[in-house]
Amino acid sequence: MKFERLIKLVRKCKVSPFIGAGLSIEAKAPSVGDIKSIILSEFDNEELRNNHKEDSLQDLTNFFVEEICNGSRNQLIELLKETFNFTPACMNDHSMLVKIPHFKHIFTTNYDTLLEDSYPQAERNVVRNDKDCTYIQENKTTIFKIHGDFTDPDSVVITSNDYKQFFEKTVYSELWDLTKTEFLTKSILFIGYNLYDDNIIDIIKHISEAVGKNKKEMFLIVPKINDSRKKQLKKLGVTYYEAYASEFLNELLTELKANISKDFRHGDVSAEAYTKFCNFHDFTPGVSMPPDGENQINEFKPLENKAIEQQIKFTVDDAYKDIINNMDFEKYGVLVDNPVFPAIPKIEFKGEHLLNCIHSVNGIVINDEISAVFVMPVPKDYELTIRIPSRNFFEKITGKAYALNKQKIVFDVDFHIYTMKMIVTINENAPIERKNNVDFTFKSKDTYTDNSLAIKWIDFLSAFFSGEDVFIKEISNIPFNSKNTMKNVEHNFEEYKKFYENIKQI
Numbered sequence: 352m353k354f355e356r357l358i359k360l361v362r363k364c365k366v367s368p369f370i371g372a373g374l375s376i377e378a379k380a381p382s383v384g385d386i387k388s389i390i391l392s393e394f395d396n397e398e399l400r401n402n403h404k405e406d407s408l409q410d411l412t413n414f415f416v417e418e419i420c421n422g423s424r425n426q427l428i429e430l431l432k433e434t435f436n437f438t439p440a441c442m443n444d445h446s447m448l449v450k451i452p453h454f455k456h457i458f459t460t461n462y463d464t465l466l467e468d469s470y471p472q473a474e475r476n477v478v479r480n481d482k483d484c485t486y487i488q489e490n491k492t493t494i495f496k497i498h499g500d501f502t503d504p505d506s507v508v509i510t511s512n513d514y515k516q517f518f519e520k521t522v523y524s525e526l527w528d529l530t531k532t533e534f535l536t537k538s539i540l541f542i543g544y545n546l547y548d549d550n551i552i553d554i555i556k557h558i559s560e561a562v563g564k565n566k567k568e569m570f571l572i573v574p575k576i577n578d579s580r581k582k583q584l585k586k587l588g589v590t591y592y593e594a595y596a597s598e599f600l601n602e603l604l605t606e607l608k609a610n611i612s613k614d615f616r617h618g619d620v621s622a623e624a625y626t627k628f629c630n631f632h633d634f635t636p637g638v639s640m641p642p643d644g645e646n647q648i649n650e651f652k653p654l655e656n657k658a659i660e661q662q663i664k665f666t667v668d669d670a671y672k673d674i675i676n677n678m679d680f681e682k683y684g685v686l687v688d689n690p691v692f693p694a695i696p697k698i699e700f701k702g703e704h705l706l707n708c709i710h711s712v713n714g715i716v717i718n719d720e721i722s723a724v725f726v727m728p729v730p731k732d733y734e735l736t737i738r739i740p741s742r743n744f745f746e747k748i749t750g751k752a753y754a755l756n757k758q759k760i761v762f763d764v765d766f767h768i769y770t771m772k773m774i775v776t777i778n779e780n781a782p783i784e785r786k787n788n789v790d791f792t793f794k795s796k797d798t799y800t801d802n803s804l805a806i807k808w809i810d811f812l813s814a815f816f817s818g819e820d821v822f823i824k825e826i827s828n829i830p831f832n833s834k835n836t837m838k839n840v841e842h843n844f845e846e847y848k849k850f851y852e853n854i855k856q857i
Contacts, residue, residue: 370459374543413510633657665708728753736824802855813844
């Protein structure tokens with residue numbers, strides 16, 4: 352994994368991102384080059400433009416303010432406001448960033464509002480100056496705009512004089528102090544910087560001078576830099592990854608989906624962050640945090656108008672090769688007590704032969720330490736149409752149907768006062784009249800609640816055991832008749848029927 356060390360720190364909520372203009376380029380935000388071109392176009396003559404076109408942005412803007420505008424920032428701010436008044440295009444990187452609740456504090460030198468606009472207004476703080484520092488709500492994501500933006504023109508740091516004042520702490524000392532504190536308490540990820548047009552090296556140098564050796568790890572993700580810059584980063588203690596922001600964010604989200612449930616159980620992620628991450632995937636987890644032991648994940652509720660898709664994926668070794676190839680629940684299945692489907696056989700795949708077993712909900716891995724898996728056929732609702740000509744009986748009833756194997760289908764039907772299990776064996780090579788062989792098993796119930804239903808369905812049972820023709824339309828066109836196979840079976844279902852009728856009259 353390319354970003355292994357960095358991602359491990361993010362998973363434990365120990366990283367704060369520092370966002371540069373590169374993250375906004377895909378959204379068609381103006382680049383440093385664009386801004387310089389617009390400012391240069393305001394110069395009076397071509398010679399003056401040529402003399403300053405190689406200036407850094409901060410030197411160019413400083414010259415523009417001091418020499419062209421006689422010390423007034425008004426025209427510069429108006430130019431920048433107009434330049435940053437654009438309709439965002441692709442916002443993929445911002446959308447991914449929002450889905451990472453591990454980032455509680457985000458710092459940016461960008462003047463655009465793409466970052467804060469990506470978050471719901473009720474879920475974020477925006478800090479542009481010292482005054483904003485007093486209104487930070489800890490339950491929200493806080494975006495520190497250390498160079499300000501145009502909603503507060505006085506907060507904008509862009510000229511070389513602005514930077515000098517900022518670093519000398521003559522303005523916004525509280526914002527600068529919070530920035531330094533972050534370097535002392537969290538690892539910092541610089542992302543969206545190209546190291547040529549931005550002043551990130553100056554920021555790193557000033558932070559390093561201010562906090563000394565006590566600062567945490569620093570990381571930089573940028574597509575390409577030259578060898579001299581790499582040496583400079585190494586000297587500053589910055590770990591460099593040659594990659595695009597989208598590459599890292601995609602890999603990070605994949606790793607979070609695979610590990611965040613485990614991280615929550617171990618206490619590396621708060622219940623708030625875990626719930627928020629699950630909410631981004633359309634469900635809310637039910638969690639508990641006992642004083643002793645690991646945190647627990649107990650249930651999953653879909654968000655309104657959303658659905659939950661649970662999956663268990665696993666592989667097994669060669670010990671289960673024949674079972675997997677056949678999936679014969681009659682041959683390999685066992686009955687395990689289950690309150691939903693207690694009578695359905697299940698094949699058990701045991702831990703020592705179980706490989707890579709993962710339970711996920713909407714793509715988030717909930718558990719990957721499963722010791723055994725029981726697999727059972729999927730029962731489906733199935734309607735049966737029952738006709739007994741001799742009794743003018745015609746009724747429909749719904750039961751459950753499932754496949755035992757490739758030849759046998761089971762129908763479980765609840766007839767109110769008894770249950771019936773019907774096993775249909777399909778013999779493709781037999782004549783049509785013997786293609787389906789059917790075995791019936793009846794089991795009486797201890798209680799019932801409706802006499803009318805009892806009378807109706809005792810009639811079916813009586814006819815069946817009396818040897819009368821019983822048609823089940825969905826199974827066969829040929830009637831089922833027990834008179835040749837159950838000659839010696841005694842039954843008193845007609846007496847039972849009179850009993851239920853008497854109870855009904857009473």
